[in-house]
Amino acid sequence: MEFEELFTAVVDADATEQTEGACPEAARLLLAAGTLGVHPARAAVVDATAAGVLAARAAGFGLVIGLDRDGGVTTELGRHGADLVFTSLRAVGIDEDAAQHRWWQTRQTTEASVGHAGWLLDYAGVDPYGEGIREALCTVGNGYLAARGAAPEVDAGPVHYPGTYAAGVFNRLRTRVHGHLHDDESLVNLPNWLVLRWGTDQGRWVDPDEAGVSEYRQTLDLRAGVLHRRYRYVDGDGRATTVVSTILVSMAAPHLAAVHATFVPENWSGTLHVCSAIDGQVANRQVAEYAPLAGRHLHPEGQGHDDPVGLWLRVRTSQSGIDVAVAARTRVLVPDAHETPTELFNTRNNQWMPDHSALQRHIGLAIAYSVWQYYQATGDLDFLRSYGAELMMEIARFFADLAQENPATGRYEITGVMGPDEFHDAYPDTDTPGLANNAYTNVMTVWLPAAAAGDGQPPHAAHLPRPPAASHRHPA
Incomplete structure (x- = not known):
């Protein structure tokens, strides 16, 4: 048997224009992952050099193992980013069961998938304190319609804030706070079309933040404009279910958004309960400092269901009179408007102050x-x-x-x-x-x-222009 036949894929130095004998760099490692069709966050790198460990960490691989055969570079490998350091790979095993619960992978196995890997924003685990930032950074949109990257299973609260916004949908509310009448115009949080509850017991819906949830991971594919989410849930009876969902806002049809969810029962059979809904009881409540201000901008205009099409909801903004319809498709007819606030309420001293x-x-x-x-x-x-x-x-x-x-x-x-x-x-x-x-x-x-x-520089230059020459007058 030839040496190469022992491996699924072989990437040599020439493939990434490396010099002979060079340690693996990020480009070569990403090429290997792309050839295997595996997302780097779901792959492990084993290397005995500090340069290789550093490259693997920089490339975003999920597990970086340092190999210290002589026991003299353990500290150095750890300092350069190794998650674990072993003297021999005999101490390393593969959990075949865990390998079956695979995360979303790059399907293309060509060199193009290497470049694609750099477009992925990855998060692992549940982080209640950082969820607000995650949801904001994982927003999907098309320039006209945008939805924060909140999970379909969650409600608005201290941790999560589902939000859908459309260009030009503003509304003005008036609030009396500490004797002062304040007008405030806001970009309106539209009805939440993402609602998708599920559970193994009717009436009890799974919350991704609760105990029993593991292997939680989400990835924003910046190149495709798609948000992927996956987690595994084990209920009190030991029934394990893997959930994989995808959220997108269409670039081809600006009023169209979609969520796709797959439920995989791993060790049980029976009835899986799913609830799909449109939440019209939304409000602008994300910013704590604006809590004293009125936040409900929408008035109900009608609702119903068109079997087998689904649900529909009509609302209207309370002051600007913009009609919003949400169904299988979302249609928003709005004027394009924007206004910068002129004042804000200081919650520390309970006083109004100019907004600059x-x-x-x-x-x-x-x-x-x-x-x-x-x-x-x-x-x-x-x-x-x-x-x-x-x-x-x-x-x-x-x-x-x-x-x-x-x-x-x-x-x-x-x-x-x-x-x-x-x-x-x-x-x-x-x-x-x-x-x-x-x-x-x-x-x-x-x-x-x-x-x-x-x-x-020519217009097609592949780098940013240099700053003007030193003889130019620059702002201080």
């Missing part, structure tokens, strides 16, 4: 940067010619006007802005809002004109 959010000039810079990154990732020259270049140029002109020369220093400055942290909006002991020379705003303002002008 409108001073966040850097938002335009973030849009320009996103346009450039989109072009760099896709090579979509038609978009750059038709829309992107004009966006970047006009934003660059805006910031060129915003920057003013300081005669004392001969340098340009940008004043009266709020940075992206949204907390520092003025200097102490002054009534004038805004900060001078916010680092993020200034750095991005230096970058943008160079990017818009090309900085001497």
